[in-house]
Amino acid sequence: MFMYMLTEKPEGKGMMLQSEEGVSYLLETDIENDMYNGLKYHVLDSVGTLDGQLVVCNHIPVSPEGRSTFEDRFQKRARLIEKEPGFKAIRVLRPLTDDTYVIMTVWENDQAFLNWQQSKAYDQAHKKRETTAGVDQQKSIFPRPSFVKRYLMKGI
DSSP: OOOOOOSSOOSSEEEEEEETTEEEEEEEOSOOOTTOOSOOEEEEEEEEOSOSSEEEEEEEEOOGGGHHHHHHHHHTOOOOGGGSTTEEEEEEEEESSSSEEEEEEEESSHHHHHHHHTSHHHHHHTTTTTSTTSGGGOGGGOSSOOEEEEEEEEEO
16 A cells, blocks of 8 residues: 655646546646656647546557657647537646656546547547558557546546
């Protein structure tokens, strides 16, 4: 068992993320502090506020030589997700402690996320997927398959 007690509220926006696997704590802050011993990221893109009910994280391992290609894809994204009903936030996160990027989206609720997945905007945002122009076809930059985790968000 591991328990860490904070003597004061951390600087930044914090929330509990609950999944089938357990509970995680997410802290969005610019303050460097060794007491936070979890995974750390640099925010490449940030839109919206972390105040929804559902968090969907796409974890994408990227090889060191593939980082610039991968990041370039997200710099040029269509930005259609921001216009979707129920969208609250997106964070494109570059890993500082491992090789796995995280594309985190926050939604008002589960139905808003499902509506996005069935929308024309989703099709547009992913239209190159599984084509020769899609970044997913550049297998050499992905050392392992990506995976998605869903969380219920609880503010603190």
